[in-house]
Amino acid sequence: MSENRMAGRRMAVPEKSKRGLLGVLKELLEYSKNLKVPTIIALSLAVAGAVLTIIGPSQLSRIADLITEGLAAGIDLKAIAGVGALLLCMYLASALFTYVEHFIMATITLSLSKKMRDDLSRKINNVPMECFGRTSHGDILSRVTNDVSTLQQALSNSLPSIISSAAQFVGCLVMMFVTEWRMALAAVLVTLLGFAAMALIMSKSQRYFVARQRNLGSLNGYVEEMYSGHDGVRISCANDQIKKVFAGLNKEVYEAERKSQFLSGIMQPLMNVVGNLGYVVVCVLGAVLAINGQISFGVITAFIMYVRLFTSPLSTIAQGMTQMQTAAAAGDRVFDFLQEKELSDESHKTERLETVRGEVEFDHVRFSYPSNPDKIIIKDFSAHVLPGQKVAIVGPTGAGKTTMVNLLMRFFEINSGDIRIDGVSASRIL
Amino acid sequence: MIRLLKRMRKREWTMAGLCVLLVLGQIYFDLRLPDYMSDLTVLIETPGSTVAQIINTGFQMLGCTLASAVFSIACGYLASQVAAGLSYCLREDVFNKVADFGQEEMQRFSVPSLITRNTNDITQIQMLVAMGLQIIVRSPIMAVWAIVKIIGKSWTLSAITAGFVAALLAVMAFIIIIVLPRVRRVQRLTDNINRISRENLTGINVVHAYNAEDYQQKKFEKASGILMRTQLFNQRSFALLLPSVTLSMNALALLIYWVGAYIVEQVPAADMASRITSFSNIVVFGTYATYVIMSIMFMVMVVMFLPAAQVSAGRIREVLEAKVRMKEGARTDAEEKGTVEFKDVSFSYPSSGKEVLEHISFKVNRGETIAFIGATGSGKTTLVSLAARFYDATSGQVLIDGHDIRDYTYEALYDRIGYVTQKAVLFAGNIRDNVLFGESLAPRTDEDVKDAVRLAQASEFVNKLPQGIDAPITQGGTNVSGGQKQRLSIARALARKPEILIFDDSFSALDYKTDATLRKGLSEELGDTTRMIVAQRIGTIRHADKIVVLDEGKAVGVGTHEELLKNCPVYREIAMSQLSEEELNA
């Protein structure tokens, strides 16, 4: 039983996020037209803020040099004060930019997520009933709340931090090579190692993230169903049985989770290691070069900071990317539902019945449920009901009475024939 | 939060403990690095140092780095396993707890809220633990350890660092005091949204039929808007955190060098060695101070997650610590068979307190049929649900097979009773799964399924399905007709082969002919089985051995059809509205 049940709940979700990250982002831009400009402004601010911080170490290195030069003779305190004041201003500006960027992103992504939620909710009322056969209520609810919120958080936090980290990364790279090429090379080589490790982990983990999201979806669906049918569970003494099924689903989630979380769990430490390694390399190489008089001490100070500024974006990008991965999976699910075929496109339906007379005509209607197309429920049915007439639909159970009403309400589309209300085809009525 | 952690398995605890030890090791090695840097500074500034000396120090640094690497990766691995394990345990505990809830608890918490608790809330906790084990443990230790290392080096610089730390803590305090309560609200508002869309989903047919889409949508958008505004405030406040931390970190490094210059300058120029030591101290101080601020930054990150996780933890705990009011008995056997007796039973729902049933008494014996009839809201469902112990009577006693219903184990009780609820419930799966749902003493072969399906008059339509009893059923049974759904849920009750069958308005969606054949089949094949039938149609119940007429929770008449026609005005009124003159007199 449990096997069967779980198999029945499997939805046709591909292993990877099917639109991919970029696909989801593209779709987002199409989805919300007024997203583009503020996002660009915010992202530019994020970049500006990052660039300003990068200039810091080179100025700090000047201060360190001023001190080391003055170790023997006497330190030029005035010059230090000048550099310090300038640097402080830059830091303040950078902080301001970052704040404004966060502010903008929070604002636009939250209104985006509201729009999404509202559209999802509207969609619920517009999709054909068969859709609910394929997707459990819990699963749909999880899209309205969880998935939208995952997407929002990724967009407002991860996206800008990826961009600003990238800017910081590139900026650092340039500044390092400008300052001292040998040390820059060493630092970059060490960090490249980190890159490689990260890329490997990323490519391995995506599958597990999708699997986790999917397993979680079917688990949530099961929880929803059993909680709603609690009476039935109780009178059937099914407590132990559903616990067992749940335990199976839970185990699957656990396995997927262990794998996906492990990979994201060691990401941070791995980056930390790379940072430390860079620190050591810079210190030692710098010391050797300094002793030979090839560089000043300030360069080491600068590089100690550069290495940190250079590796920390990598871990930020790595974290951001894992979050964007989850977001892409979430985005997939949201857009899948938003793009679910509607009962039929209502936009070109122009006919609106202002005053309904109440004339109903079934004209050679033929219908079968989409899930079971071979079994024709209504076969070539015709009837004409005049306004004010009272007509009863009678028949044994399962004869198709509810189906008939469903068709009149246009919950399903008919295979052939036509249903007319006041002479207007129902499929054209708004 | 802490109390939830107690639910972890031994395995997780061991891993968590190990993780803390590893963190300590990692911090130790991380903090050794600046010390070596200080050595290097001295070497650089002291004329006559050799490259060999530097390389030597370099190897020691490398050793520290590798040691720290091993510790931190092992810790990251363990933390993720602990988090996954914890959420696994919590999900299991919550689900198992709720599965054993009574109707009362289900209503108190409400289904949508329970669903969120079992899903989202647990994910929140998991995220916090995954990060927390690495950060909550590491950051404070790191900060304190780093402070201890630098505090003696320079009082001026220590004071400056303290100033920054205090400022950062103030920002954090603002977030915790002002924003946290609002984050709590976000959870409530999300629940609300969940509830509204769920209502919409479950009542989708009604929504369509009444063209209530716009009404539903407005309701949803209102809730959605409130959620957005609350989140807007929260996220804008949180936006303060990161820039202020970065600013502190940068400004502090700058100030340390800036002020450091003055400190070095104060050492007399003649004492070159002291000037060098003083300078190397400042370089090291800078690094440690950065560690302190960085630790605080990580703590800030956790703080951002903390409120949501705390709310979730509270909500999960509420479920786990909820007391199930109904207590299971121990009795499994009884001398009598198939008897049900109500002794002066009164009942009011825990949520409303209004008496729904008043002083109900009757008794049915094995093989008899008792019927209940009355206007809607008169208490019929409530009455039969007491016989299935959905609730316990507020006063009086319900006896099954001669013993108080509260004495039985649930298994013993539900093996005796087959209950078809008023609203037929089917689960996703196939027909066989649905008929054999749950456990019972009755045999459970395909033959038994087919037998139950046949008795429930469902075989005619099941046989027409290409897959027969393996035909799929969607959630809520939306792919079968109303009558078919009802018959499948009847088949489920029959498959349990109980002594007592309870039908709560279970023939309402059947046509008269199917209704009649079904009842005929039941009395022919299950003559020994006691039947309790709630019905609206006189035709369905007129041949019952005993009929109880309910009116606003009171039994206003008990007897056979003929007796009641004579002396129960309420019954006569119902009968007159449904039967023709000759049927009445027949």
Ligand SMILES: Nc1ncnc2c1ncn2[C@@H]1O[C@H](COP(=O)(O)OP(=O)(O)OP(=O)(O)O)[C@@H](O)[C@H]1O
């Ligand atoms: N969503 C669906 N997918 C596939 N088949 C369906 C679906 N809904 C109903 N059917 C099938 O269509 C047939 C007609 O169903 P319908 O609900 O119209 O019957 P009905 O006349 O209303 O019966 P009742 O009196 O029992 O309510 C039944 O055999 C049923 O199994």
Ligand SMILES: Nc1ncnc2c1ncn2[C@@H]1O[C@H](COP(=O)(O)OP(=O)(O)OP(=O)(O)O)[C@@H](O)[C@H]1O
């Ligand atoms: N869970 C509940 N909590 C509080 N009050 C309830 C609950 N369920 C039912 N009631 C109330 O108890 C009274 C009796 O309800 P009950 O469902 O027993 O009526 P019924 O006779 O079965 O009606 P119907 O013929 O419509 O099924 C009603 O006033 C109803 O509002």
Ligand SMILES: [Mg+2]
């Ligand atoms: Mg029907």
Ligand SMILES: [Mg+2]
């Ligand atoms: Mg009822």
